Amino acid sequence: MGKLITFEGIEGSGKSTQIKLVAEYLSRKNVELVVTQEPSGTDIGRKIGSILFNRGHGHLCAEAEMFLFCAARAQHVREIIMPALEQNKVVLCDRFSDATYAYQGFGRGLNQEFIRLMNDYSAMLLKPDLTLLFDLPVEIGLERATARNNKLKEPAATDRFERENMDFHRRIREGYLDILKREPQRFRLIDAGRDVEAIQKEVRRCIGDFINLCD
């Protein structure tokens, strides 16, 4: 079996930036790789994502939100992740089950035991082998996300989650740190407040060590 490595953290913490850079690095090292993301790692997931992120869907209830993320994950695991792991590939995944705990559990207040069951069922009991948690103050993360959206000349791209209040995002951050405390061996805590290069160096080291990559 290959290895599932997930990237987690609040909005704007640099997950997508870092996953792209480390994927380029690992490809140069001839590591057999699949890079993917939740919920939009499949066609079905992209359609589900368009419901989840639509700013007009402020009335989407927390339970429906959780089931939609789990539906996208069920499809993603079966269509993309499991087949890649069976081919001994390294799968780099931008968000996974921990995001459901953090956002729908800690953020929305849904029952964590129920989320665990739904996560396990949708992910076929698959757990990440390694999770990098990008941690930084929510104010900085949201500032970066807003600047990114503005740079894309799509300020309107601010999605349903980015529009939530600071307390919601603080609960997500605390939620992630809580999961890390429960499973310290699976996680690497990355200080995401530093510059891109410093973080990338640490990301390469964490993943390189984990998959026994030679320099």
Ligand SMILES: Nc1ncnc2c1ncn2[C@@H]1O[C@H](COP(=O)(O)OP(=O)(O)OP(=O)(O)O)[C@@H](O)[C@H]1O
């Ligand atoms: N270490 C950094 N320092 C300053 N800016 C950064 C850093 N890392 C990423 N950025 C910038 O911050 C913005 C958000 O980064 P990115 O999109 O990678 O975050 P993300 O965690 O994937 O966010 P989201 O949860 O919204 O998908 C981007 O414009 C990116 O260029």
Ligand SMILES: [Mg+2]
């Ligand atoms: Mg991203």
